[in-house]
Amino acid sequence: MSKLMPILEVVNMNKSFQVKSKKTLFKKPNPVHVLNDISFELLEGETLSIVGESGCGKTTLGRCIVRGMDASSGQVIYHAEDGKDIDFLHLNRKEAKTYRKDIQMIFQDPYSSLSPRMSVFDIIAEPLIANFKLSRAEIEAKVVEIAGKTGLNVGYLNRYPHAFSGGQRQRIAIARALITQPRLIICDEAVSALDVSIQAQIINLLKDLQEQFKITYIFISHDLSIVQNISDRVAVMHLGRIVELASSDSMFAHPKHPYTEALMSAVPQPDPSHKKERIILEGEVPNPANPPSGCHFHPRCMYRTEKCIQEVPELREVGYNHFTACHHAEELTLRGVQERRAAVQ
Numbered sequence: 568m569s570k571l572m573p574i575l576e577v578v579n580m581n582k583s584f585q586v587k588s589k590k591t592l593f594k595k596p597n598p599v600h601v602l603n604d605i606s607f608e609l610l611e612g613e614t615l616s617i618v619g620e621s622g623c624g625k626t627t628l629g630r631c632i633v634r635g636m637d638a639s640s641g642q643v644i645y646h647a648e649d650g651k652d653i654d655f656l657h658l659n660r661k662e663a664k665t666y667r668k669d670i671q672m673i674f675q676d677p678y679s680s681l682s683p684r685m686s687v688f689d690i691i692a693e694p695l696i697a698n699f700k701l702s703r704a705e706i707e708a709k710v711v712e713i714a715g716k717t718g719l720n721v722g723y724l725n726r727y728p729h730a731f732s733g734g735q736r737q738r739i740a741i742a743r744a745l746i747t748q749p750r751l752i753i754c755d756e757a758v759s760a761l762d763v764s765i766q767a768q769i770i771n772l773l774k775d776l777q778e779q780f781k782i783t784y785i786f787i788s789h790d791l792s793i794v795q796n797i798s799d800r801v802a803v804m805h806l807g808r809i810v811e812l813a814s815s816d817s818m819f820a821h822p823k824h825p826y827t828e829a830l831m832s833a834v835p836q837p838d839p840s841h842k843k844e845r846i847i848l849e850g851e852v853p854n855p856a857n858p859p860s861g862c863h864f865h866p867r868c869m870y871r872t873e874k875c876i877q878e879v880p881e882l883r884e885v886g887y888n889h890f891t892a893c894h895h896a897e898e899l900t901l902r903g904v905q906e907r908r909a910a911v912q
């Protein structure tokens with residue numbers, strides 16, 4: 568198999584929001600660090616899933632990559648088709664336009680992400696008109712082609728989004744994302760709001776389109792069963808940091824971060840003889856405005872030591888292409904889950 572080349576690199580990305588609390592209404596707002604030093608490489612044609620509890624920063628990361636929101640610092644290096652390495656976040660508007668069409672995002676909620684005042688035709692055509700100079704006939708031909716590929720009834724394109732079901736709306740969102748022939752699509756909870764049978768249809772559609780057009784996906788999801796099914800690699804985020812990054816097989820078979828282990832333990836297993844013991848995380852999800860010291864996961868970690876309370880663990884390679892930000896990853900992996908649990912009880 569030929570080696571996959573990176574299509575995009577996120578380098579030391581940070582994002583803070585200035586948030587005023589009631590107590591500090593008359594003081595300077597406090598910065599809340601929502602993304603902390605995020606770095607990863609995305610390989611052409613792969614599906615990299617991003618998982619983690621609500622509020623850990625997944626949508627913010629996606630939005631910062633597509634420039635729907637300004638990152639506070641960091642870089643997104645895009646390896647364009649013409650061979651150039653582009654510092655995507657720092658291009659001026661005009662330059663960005665050339666490459667923006669290559670990187671699209673499908674947003675979290677099919678009910679609020681489509682403008683209710685535009686016809687489906689106009690919603691799908693909008694990115695095409697914004698990025699290319701085409702005649703009306705060319706635009707129509709392209710919209711009809713993409714609508715057909717995404718399984719939309721082309722006879723209904725003059726209708727408005729409210730006339731469509733959740734699954735159909737998500738197809739509209741996919742068609743809109745596809746129309747500029749992007750190389751990379753960020754799917755933010757693209758199927759979460761849909762019924763299970765419709766979810767499967769949309770997932771199959773995304774997979775087919777990936778094969779047909781060699782699309783690279785960043786797939787943001789809460790649903791680990793879907794993530795296991797579709798991902799080449801998985802990144803686990805906790806409170807604005809990547810705490811584990813590995814191939815999907817390695818991540819699901821041998822999670823090396825206690826947070827990942829707990830997340831994975833909740834995934835239903837098809838084979839009952841391989842049933843995993845569910846690990847319930849105790850304690851509150853930490854507040855990003857006031858994160859814990861050291862490892863941000865330590866207040867909920869059953870393996871924590873003094874080092875975890877004091878020192879922030881670096882993301883480091885602890886197995887082949889398996890990166891984990893846990894001080895004790897090696898010891899924990901070697902000892903095995905049962906023994907580890909016995910040791911802390």
Ligand SMILES: Nc1ncnc2c1ncn2[C@@H]1O[C@H](COP(=O)(O)OP(=O)(O)OP(=O)(O)O)[C@@H](O)[C@H]1O
Nearest residue numbers: 584586601619620621622623624625626627628855
């Ligand atoms: N515009 C904003 N101003 C202030 N804080 C924000 C803003 N947008 C997001 N946040 C905060 O940033 C954090 C991360 O939010 P984000 O939406 O990226 O999380 P998420 O992982 O996508 O969650 P979910 O799984 O619920 O979609 C949250 O604590 C959220 O409250």
Ligand SMILES: [Mg+2]
Nearest residue numbers: 625626627675
């Ligand atoms: Mg989100």
